[in-house]
Every structure is written in structure tokens, then in C-alpha cells.
Amino acid sequence: MSGQNNNTKILLITTMISSYPGANTVGQARLQYSPGTYIIRVPDPVVFPESFYMRCFEKGIDGIIIMSSGSDCPYEGAYRRLSERVGRVYNRMKESGIDPSCLKLTTICTVCKAAFLKEINEMQANVIKARSTQKESAA
Amino acid sequence: MEKQDNLDNINQPEEVRVGVYVCHCGGNISDVVDTKAVVEAASKHPNVKIARDYVFMCSDPGQKLIIDDIRENNINRVVVSACSPTLHETTFRKALRRAELNPYLYEHINIREQDSWVHKGDHEGATAKAIRLTMAGVEKIARQDPLEPIVVNAEGHVVVIGAGVAGMRAALALSRRGLGVTLIEKSAQMGGRTRELDTVYPTEEKAADIIAQLEKAVRDAKVDVRLNSEVEAIEGFIGNFEILIKSADSKTAKARAGAIIMATGFNHYVPYEGEFGYRQSPEVLTLPEFNKLLTELPPSQKLTYKGREIRSIGFIHCVGSRQTEGIHQPQPDGKVNDYCSRVCCTSALHTIHRTLDRFPDLHIYDLYKDIRTYGRGHEDYYERASKRGVLFFRYTDDGLPVFTPPQKDKTATLTVKDVLTWNEEVTIPVDMVVLVTGMMPRNIANLITMLKLPIGADRFLQEVHPKLRPVELANNGILVAGTCQGPMDITECSSAAGAAAAKVSILLSKDTIEMDPFVARVDTARCDGCQLCLAECEYKGALTMAENRAKVNPALCAGCGSCVAVCPTRAINVAGWTLDQFDAMIDAIGAEETESELVPA
Ligand SMILES: Cc1cc2nc3c(=O)[nH]c(=O)nc-3n(C[C@H](O)[C@H](O)[C@H](O)COP(=O)(O)OP(=O)(O)OC[C@H]3O[C@@H](n4cnc5c(N)ncnc54)[C@H](O)[C@@H]3O)c2cc1C
Ligand code: SF4
Ligand code: SF4
Numbered sequence: 001m002s003g004q005n006n007n008t009k010i011l012l013i014t015t016m017i018s019s020y021p022g023a024n025t026v027g028q029a030r031l032q033y034s035p036g037t038y039i040i041r042v043p044d045p046v047v048f049p050e051s052f053y054m055r056c057f058e059k060g061i062d063g064i065i066i067m068s069s070g071s072d073c074p075y076e077g078a079y080r081r082l083s084e085r086v087g088r089v090y091n092r093m094k095e096s097g098i099d100p101s102c103l104k105l106t107t108i109c110t111v112c113k114a115a116f117l118k119e120i121n122e123m124q125a126n127v128i129k130a131r132s133t134q135k136e137s138a139a
Numbered sequence: 140m141e142k143q144d145n146l147d148n149i150n151q152p153e154e155v156r157v158g159v160y161v162c163h164c165g166g167n168i169s170d171v172v173d174t175k176a177v178v179e180a181a182s183k184h185p186n187v188k189i190a191r192d193y194v195f196m197c198s199d200p201g202q203k204l205i206i207d208d209i210r211e212n213n214i215n216r217v218v219v220s221a222c223s224p225t226l227h228e229t230t231f232r233k234a235l236r237r238a239e240l241n242p243y244l245y246e247h248i249n250i251r252e253q254d255s256w257v258h259k260g261d262h263e264g265a266t267a268k269a270i271r272l273t274m275a276g277v278e279k280i281a282r283q284d285p286l287e288p289i290v291v292n293a294e295g296h297v298v299v300i301g302a303g304v305a306g307m308r309a310a311l312a313l314s315r316r317g318l319g320v321t322l323i324e325k326s327a328q329m330g331g332r333t334r335e336l337d338t339v340y341p342t343e344e345k346a347a348d349i350i351a352q353l354e355k356a357v358r359d360a361k362v363d364v365r366l367n368s369e370v371e372a373i374e375g376f377i378g379n380f381e382i383l384i385k386s387a388d389s390k391t392a393k394a395r396a397g398a399i400i401m402a403t404g405f406n407h408y409v410p411y412e413g414e415f416g417y418r419q420s421p422e423v424l425t426l427p428e429f430n431k432l433l434t435e436l437p438p439s440q441k442l443t444y445k446g447r448e449i450r451s452i453g454f455i456h457c458v459g460s461r462q463t464e465g466i467h468q469p470q471p472d473g474k475v476n477d478y479c480s481r482v483c484c485t486s487a488l489h490t491i492h493r494t495l496d497r498f499p500d501l502h503i504y505d506l507y508k509d510i511r512t513y514g515r516g517h518e519d520y521y522e523r524a525s526k527r528g529v530l531f532f533r534y535t536d537d538g539l540p541v542f543t544p545p546q547k548d549k550t551a552t553l554t555v556k557d558v559l560t561w562n563e564e565v566t567i568p569v570d571m572v573v574l575v576t577g578m579m580p581r582n583i584a585n586l587i588t589m590l591k592l593p594i595g596a597d598r599f600l601q602e603v604h605p606k607l608r609p610v611e612l613a614n615n616g617i618l619v620a621g622t623c624q625g626p627m628d629i630t631e632c633s634s635a636a637g638a639a640a641a642k643v644s645i646l647l648s649k650d651t652i653e654m655d656p657f658v659a660r661v662d663t664a665r666c667d668g669c670q671l672c673l674a675e676c677e678y679k680g681a682l683t684m685a686e687n688r689a690k691v692n693p694a695l696c697a698g699c700g701s702c703v704a705v706c707p708t709r710a711i712n713v714a715g716w717t718l719d720q721f722d723a724m725i726d727a728i729g730a731e732e733t734e735s736e737l738v739p740a
Binding site: 018021023024027030031034037039040046048049056060061074075081110 | 223224225249251252253254256257258259260261264265267268271272275591593601602603604606607612613657675677678697698699700701703704705713716718721722724725726728729730731733734
């Protein structure tokens with residue numbers, strides 16, 4: 001796997017209680033994935049306003065995977081709020097000409113190793129595809 | 140990596156002096172990540188005053204490096220790039236405390252599980268990632284003010300709701316640890332659904348004896364037992380709950396509690412009319428109904444039901460459990476019960492033995508999906524059943540057994556595509572059918588609404604984490620014991636109750652409770668009183684208005700951050716996880732340098 005990875009930067013927003021330990025499980029199993037992946041942990045991704053995601057794209061992040069705890073989220077009403085918000089972010093992405101496939105809300109638990117890798121690979125493919133479409137339309 | 144210190148937007152009373160410590164972890168990290176390059180890159184940051192790498196940062200000499208730098212070089216913020224924070228975040232926080240630095244001025248960056256171990260073949264990529272993540276840590280901690288743990292007074296009394304086995308066990312354990320306990324039970328007696336049982340697996344004790352022993356112990360321990368009572372209202376927060384109890388005769392009483400244990404138990408799944416002939420044919424019963432019949436049957440040579448002799452019985456497992464969408468009828472909320480009820484396999488086999496003990500000539504047919512006799516001694520019931528002539532048939536959801544009611548001179552039948560004989564269709568004549576029904580949570584909607592309790596996709600109460608915090612709910616000071624959390628047998632209920640009681644007694648061991656400070660905090664200078672955040676908060680009393688500014692009650696705030704996202708002025712943030720900190724981290728991660736610019740050749 002090349003260090004360049006087409007220079008993609010994928011942000012993985014993980015939850016302290018499930019997907020962050022999930023990413024550790026992937027590491028403990030020594031499963032390999034692209035280093036162009038940056039994991040940040042939060043109590044819950046519901047904390048981020050729409051503008052946070054848009055700012056990430058402006059500041060050099062190519063793709064974002066929100067690895068939430070899904071309906072297992074321990075915080076009352078947080079998952080519903082999060083998914084509604086992500087819906088609004090999609091609208092803003094479309095308005096700004098950012099390919100919506102560069103943002104994904106998914107659920108990852110402490111042992112979801114295969115799903116974790118699948119999400120990263122898919123996002124990487126999406127980001128590369130979005131880039132080439134953008135280049136084509138610019139040309 | 141030349142950067143300007145752009146911290147002017149935060150109120151830092153002192154110069155921010157960050158120490159960065161990069162761990163080799165033996166070679167676990169340094170065999171892949173060029174730790175010297177990380178140190179070099181970090182040193183260029185204007186706020187980083189010291190950057191070092193070391194073979195084992197968590198060792199005593201490693202921690203001493205940090206402590207000495209705090210004491211001698213006035214380091215006042217620390218970043219350690221090492222293994223996962225789940226392993227050593229607390230270790231390093233304690234080191235800061237020993238050096239008399241606020242332990243929350245610390246950021247832990249994971250460059251092992253999430254870097255060196257997963258990018259082994261790409262040293263340059265892994266090093267660049269370590270640099271970016273470390274710089275993100277520096278940016279975050281540079282924007283961190285000291286935090287203090289939240290301290291609240293703690294009432295040395297506990298309220299346990301529900302007096303089944305789980306509630307009784309929890310009450311007893313708490314009382315033996317010297318805490319006052321009020322045990323609130325809706326029905327007229329203690330014991331819960333265990334009262335419905337005759338003997339119980341795997342010990343074959345009489346359920347009535349177990350309950351009698353527990354009841355005596357609970358009474359002897361001077362637990363304040365409130366039968367025929369329910370919770371009318373709950374106010375307050377961890378350490379200081381105020382519970383209004385209402386009895387069936389409408390009398391009310393108040394209890395104060397430092398913590399609450401939920402032990403409200405389970406309901407039996409009730410098949411819908413026509414499910415395997417239920418409520419349409421009298422010969423179809425549920426397992427609890429059949430158990431009751433067996434227990435109440437006077438001594439006799441023959442098993443008779445509604446005047447008819449029963450010579451054969453078919454048991455169908457997984458009724459109301461392990462359901463599949465599209466095949467099974469959903470519950471009113473639109474969802475099927477896709478979980479395993481766990482206890483029903485063994486309890487069905489246990490009942491089969493009880494039946495055969497009394498009526499050895501009965502023909503018993505057992506139709507199952509899987510036999511899940513998972514606990515110690517449970518498999519024995521299965522093996523013995525085979526030896527006693529019980530015939531087993533295995534079905535799948537594609538071929539659910541079909542019940543045909545009796546016709547004039549023919550008995551009822553069960554037709555099953557038996558997986559064990561390569562899907563051969565077998566028709567079994569049966570005089571009676573027992574539906575092995577599973578568990579559902581009891582209807583405690585009022586408590587769920589009152590306390591904002593988290594429920595899982597299976598509708599049972601949901602713990603914070605099944606392995607890391609298995610008996611705590613996200614609501615501070617509220618714990619869970621027994622089958623209100625999910626299907627369990629008596630042994631498991633007892634363990635869960637013991638765990639919940641132990642957690643509570645640690646929590647209430649002192650007059651005050653110290654909690655992590657990671658809850659919402661309002662910058663009153665930025666708050667304009669718009670109240671948008673209030674509408675987002677699900678936790679009653681956590682967020683209110685005072686003098687036209689949002690105000691957080693730290694003991695009630697769950698720290699989820701729902702309120703943060705909607706504040707137009709960024710006045711409200713979760714302490715330790717502010718949006719400004721996240722933005723700064725993103726800037727560091729998104730920074731333009733390529734891998735080769737970051738990592739010297
Ligand atoms: C058919 C069957 C057979 C079984 N056989 C066995 C066996 O042989 N061996 C074994 O180990 N396990 C067996 N089990 C499992 C066993 O029954 C349970 O593990 C046990 O009863 C659960 O105890 P609990 O305290 O969690 O809940 P429950 O027994 O349901 O008790 C909950 C209590 O809370 C009270 N309550 C509910 N809501 C409120 C409220 N709002 N306010 C106040 N009080 C409230 C209820 O009235 C009840 O008293 C069997 C289960 C089934 C279904
Ligand atoms: S315990 Fe057995 S009968 Fe009950 S749901 Fe699980 S598999 Fe089905
Ligand atoms: S949303 Fe922000 S500005 Fe509005 S009341 Fe809440 S904290 Fe204050």
C-alpha cells in the first residue's frame with residue numbers, strides 16, 4: 001500500500017464507547033488499511049454542527065466516515081438527531097458541488113472488523129471517483 | 140511546519156508550553172513509525188517547548204521524563220503519542236497529577252493500534268500519519284483549560300425498582316454493605332416471575348424455597364420493602380434523587396437516594412391469535428401456561444387437559460424470539476423480536492423432564508431451530524432428553540412448522556420440514572402443542588419517560604457498553620439488574636444484581652461523588668440567550684436558563700453534546716471536547732504537506 005494513497009485524507013469520526021475500541025480491535029488483529037485515515041474520537045458525533053463537516057472538506061479532508069453507535073447509542077435521541085443532521089449536510093454538500101458519497105454515516109461496534117475495513121475501502125474508492133469526476137467536469 | 144501561535148481567541152492566563160512524548164513501545168511503534176521524525180516535526184510547533192521519544196513512555200522512567208519536564212521546564216500541557224488511550228490515558232493523567240499539573244491538560248494520541256500496527260508495510264505513510272495526529276493533539280491540548288472533576292453530595296441510600304430475584308438480590312447486597320435500601324414492588328409480593336416456576340434448572344431447587352430464603356434475608360436486612368407500590372415521580376440527579384412512591388391505596392411517600400437500580404424484569408411473549416393455532420385451538424398452550432398446568436395438576440396417572448387424555452406433546456422453540464423480518468408478524472412498533480431469549484431452550488427441556496418424570500409414557504416431539512443450552516449443566520438436559528426418547532426435529536425460518544387443528548376423528552398435527560433428515564416433510568400427530576415463548580421487556584414506559592432511560596433495538600434497557608460498563612445506564616447514577624436488560628436466567632440475574640450493587644456501593648462509599656468533567660459548559664460571555672440548545676437536550680433539568688443565559692447542571696448532563704451542534708455562537712461546548720479544539724485538529728490533519736515533505740528521507 002503506498003504512502004501516497006493518491007494522497008486521500010479520510011476522517012473517521014468514532015465514538016468513545018464503540019467504534020474507537022472497534023478501530024483498536026482492527027489494530028490488535030493487525031489488519032492493514034490505508035494510512036490516509038485519521039481517527040478522531042468523540043463522546044458522540046451528534047456534537048458536530050453541519051458547518052463542521054463543510055469546514056473539514058474546505059480544510060483538506062476528502063472523505064468523512066461517521067462511525068456512530070447507531071441505534072445502540074447510549075444517549076437519548078442522539079442518533080436520530082445525528083442522522084437528521086447528516087441529511088442536512090448532504091444537502092449542503094450538493095449545493096457546494098461536493099460529491100455526497102464523500103460522507104457516510106454508518107454504525108461500527110467494538111468488534112466490527114470487516115465492516116470497518118469495508119467502509120474505509122469504499123470511501124477511498126468514492127473519494128477517488130469523486131476527484132476524477134470533478135477533474136473531468138473542470139476540463 | 141512553521142506555524143503561528145493562533146491561540147489569541149482563548150483565554151490562556153499563562154504561556155502554553157506543550158511537552159510532546161513519542162513512545163517506541165519496544166519496537167511496536169518505532170519499527171514502523173520514524174519516532175525521531177515525529178519529534179522533529181513536533182518541535183517546530185511554536186507552543187511545543189520539549190519533544191522527546193523514549194522506548195517505553197508508560198514505564199517509571201518514561202513517566203519520570205514527563206514529571207521532570209513539568210517541574211523543571213515548566214511544561215504545562217502534555218501530549219503522549221503511544222498506544223491506545225484506553226490502556227494508558229489514566230496512567231499519564233496520574234503522572235500529571237503527581238507533578239501537580241491539572242490531569243486534564245493531557246492529550247493521548249494513538250499511534251500503535253491505529254497506526255503502526257495497521258500500516259506495517261508503509262513506513263512513510265505511517266510516520267506522516269503519526270506526525271499529523273500528534274500535531275492535532277498539540278493543537279487540541281493548546282486550547283484546553285484545566286478541568287476539575289464534578290463533585291456532588293451523595294445520599295447513602297439506594298432505591299431498587301422491582302422485587303424479582305434481581306431486585307431482591309441487589310437490595311440484599313447493598314444492605315449488607317451498609318447502605319439504606321428502599322425496594323419498590325408493584326405487585327403484592329416479592330419474587331417476580333420466579334414465583335411462576337416449580338423447580339428450576341440447573342439446581343432443581345424449588346423456586347418457592349429460593350424466594351422464601353431471599354425474602355427472609357431481605358426482611359432481616361431491614362430493607363424498606365414497599366409492596367403494591369410504584370414510582371410516581373423522580374427528581375434530582377446522581378447522589379441526590381428524590382423519589383415519590385405511590386401505593387395502590389393512593390398513599391404517597393418520599394425516598395431520597397444516591398442511586399437507583401432498575402430491576403423491573405420481563406414479560407412473556409404472547410403469541411398472536413392463530414400463531415401456531417394459539418387461542419384458536421384449545422390444545423395449543425405457551426410454555427408458562429403448560430408449566431402452570433403441570434404444577435397445579437393433582438397427582439394422577441394420566442395427563443388430562445379439558446377432559447381429554449394427552450398422550451403426545453409437540454414443543455415448538457423460538458416462538459416470539461429470533462424472528463425474521465418478512466416472515467414473522469412484527470410487534471406494534473413495527474419490529475420483530477430478532478434476539479434469542481436464551482433461557483427458553485433449557486427451560487423447555489427442563490419442563491420436558493418434569494413432564495416425563497410424572498408421565499413416562501408420553502410421546503414428546505421437540506421442534507427447534509437451534510438448541511442453545513449454553514450454561515453450566517444445561518447441555519445435560521438435552522442429552523438426557525434424547526436418551527429418554529424425546530424426538531428432535533430441526534426447522535428453519537423458510538419452513539416454519541405448521542399446526543393443523545384436530546379434524547372429526549383425527550388428532551391435531553404438526554408438519555415440519557426436518558433439516559436433520561434433509562428437509563423431509565414429517566407430519567406428527569399431537570394431542571397438545573407447547574409454544575416455547577420467549578421474553579419481552581415489561582411495559583415501563585412511564586419510568587422510561589420520567590428518567591429518559593436508554594432502550595436498545597430489542598426494547599430492553601440498554602447498558603453503556605456490554606463489556607466495559609455492563610450494569611450502568613448512560614444516565615448517571617442509574618444502574619440495571621436482571622431481565623429488564625435482556626433475557627437472563629436466575630443465576631445470571633443474581634450475578635448482574637451483585638455487579639450493580641457493587642458498583643453502587645463503590646459510588647456511594649463516600650459522602651461525595653467525583654465524576655469526569657466532560658459535560659456541557661456554557662461560556663456566558665458568548666451565550667446570547669437564544670435557547671436553541673434547550674430544545675436539543677433530552678435530559679430533564681440538565682440545561683436550563685438563568686439570567687437569560689443557558690445553565691448546565693453538570694450532575695444531570697450526560698455529556699452527549701446534542702446541544703453543542705445548534706448553538707449559533709459556540710457558547711456551549713462539552714468540556715475537553717470543544718468545537719474550536721476539533722477545528723484546530725482538522726486544520727492539523729488537513730494541512731497541505733505531502734508525506735515526503737513531512738517525513739525526511
Ligand atoms: C418459562 C420460563 C422458565 C424459566 N425457568 C427457569 C429456570 O428453571 N431456572 C432459571 O434460572 N431461570 C428460569 N427462567 C428465568 C427466570 O424466570 C428469570 O431469570 C427471573 O425470573 C428474572 O428475574 P427478574 O428479577 O429479572 O425479573 P422478574 O422476575 O420479572 O421480576 C421483576 C419484578 O419487578 C416488578 N416490577 C415491574 N415493573 C415495576 C414497576 N414499574 N414498579 C415496581 N415494580 C415493578 C414486577 O412486579 C416483578 O416483581 C425461566 C423463564 C421462563 C420464561
Ligand atoms: S433460547 Fe432457544 S428457544 Fe429460546 S430463542 Fe434462543 S434458540 Fe430460541
Ligand atoms: S444555544 Fe448557545 S447562545 Fe443559545 S442559549 Fe444555548 S448556549 Fe446560549
